[in-house]
Amino acid sequence: MAHFEIEPDIRRARTLSSDFYLDPEFFELSKEKIFERTWHFLCRESEVDGLWPTAILPGVLDEPVMLARDGGELRCLSNVCTHRGKILVEEPCKANLIRCGYHGRRFSLDGKFLSMPEFDGVENFPSETDDLKQVPLANWNGFLFASIDPKDSLDAFVGEAAEQIEFDIKMPLKLTAKREYRVNAHWALYCENYLEGFHIPYVHKGLNEIVDYGTYTTETFRYSSLQTGHDSEGKVAANYLFIFPNLMFNFYPWGVSVNVVRPVSPGETVVEFLTYVGDTALLDHGAGSDLHGVEMEDEAVVESVQRGIRSRFYSHGRYSPTREQGTHHFHRLIAELIG
Ligand code: FES
Ligand SMILES: [Fe+2]
Structure with missing residues (x-):
């Protein structure tokens, strides 16, 4: 039996059951x-030069990878040595090959095994498993x-939304600033708050004066x-693009604010x-001018919801058909992927 089901017709649907946010079993299951x-955002292509170590979704998947530029081609490779598992590239650097700092195994920039000292006589070696994935x-x-294992192409994930964004x-x-906010709430509560403008007149008084609620x-x-x-x-x-499950690309006249939500x-x-x-x-004009203030207002409501859904008297609610289509859509995707 499926763990969660969300009715496709928003007028009949009930929101995601609070078990999803509270039960650690579903938190773990969400990783896999x-x-x-x-898909997980890494960086802008223009930030990468040579070998560039990073991780896929730090704190959640924590998968060590590197970006490797080989001539014109950019690849993402596992950053773990196929010998005994040392991290290969610790700092961004320029090199024409990758050499492990533990016992000297070498790989080309496309991840192929090149050489290994003291391995004469080892049977069935090297094999494909000695290359970097x-x-x-x-x-x-x-x-x-x-x-790690995409359900669909990135193009399919972004979808036709891309064509409708009014942004050059x-x-x-x-990249001019990086900032981290720690929120005492489940990652999905943070996302589903982002996915509706319903709360703008109630929660964001300042933003409400800039954005016309009627034409949202x-x-x-x-x-x-x-x-x-x-x-x-x-x-x-502003155009607010959400890419399931946890990426927000906010397009403002001055540029793009990217939010990565990390459970x-x-x-x-x-x-x-x-x-x-x-x-x-x-930078100081319009909807994207006071992002910190808006963030504080969002965090306060999301943390309040986190406390509220623990109530014995709450399990789920209903949706506004005109204002909560994004939240309904998000819950349907969670139900689909969790199975
Ligand atoms: S772990 Fe890389 S050569 Fe041994
Ligand atoms: Fe908000």
Whole structure:
């Protein structure tokens, strides 16, 4: 029997059962069923030069990988030596091959085993298992993503939302700030709050003066959703792209704010804010001007919900058909992937 089921018709549907957020079993199951099957943001392609060690979803999957540029080709490789498991590349560097610092095993930049000292006479050696595993890597407009075992292509995950974003995606973007917020709430509560503009008039008084609630829209796609807010003149103030399960790309006139939601425990989440600026002159204007203030308001409600869903008297609620399509869509994907 499926653990969770969410009725496709939003008018009849009930929200995700609170067991999903509270039971540690589902937190663990989400790693394998949701996070290993989806795409994780690594960095901008322009940030990478030579060998670049990183990890797929730190704190959750913690899979050590490296980006390796070999001539024109960029690959994502396992960063674990196939001999006894040492991490191969510890710091970004430039090199024409990869050499393990433990016993000298060498690999080419495409991950192929090259040589190993003191291994004469070893049978069936080297074999394919001595090469570094190549990890699925995808590039969406200069944003790099990796996945352990993707359920679908990155293009399918982003979907048609991409075509509707009003943003000059070719604008050169510079990473100007990185900030981490620690939230005392389940990762999915943080995401589902992001997925509706319903709360804007109640929770974000300042933002509500900039974004016109009446013309706020939400569209859902296979694995993504797009919310659009307009200003009082009808111009797009912000596009909020959510890529399931935990990535938020917020497009503002000045550039892109990327939020990576990283589960820590069933009641604790870290949200990383990466600021990519295209046009500094526009930084203090409009919907993307007070991101910290809006974040504090969101955290307060999300932490309040975390305390509320522990109640013996709460198990699930219902959806607004006009304002909570994004949250309904998110719950349906969780139910689908958890099985
Ligand atoms: S662990 Fe890499 S050579 Fe031994
Ligand atoms: Fe909010």
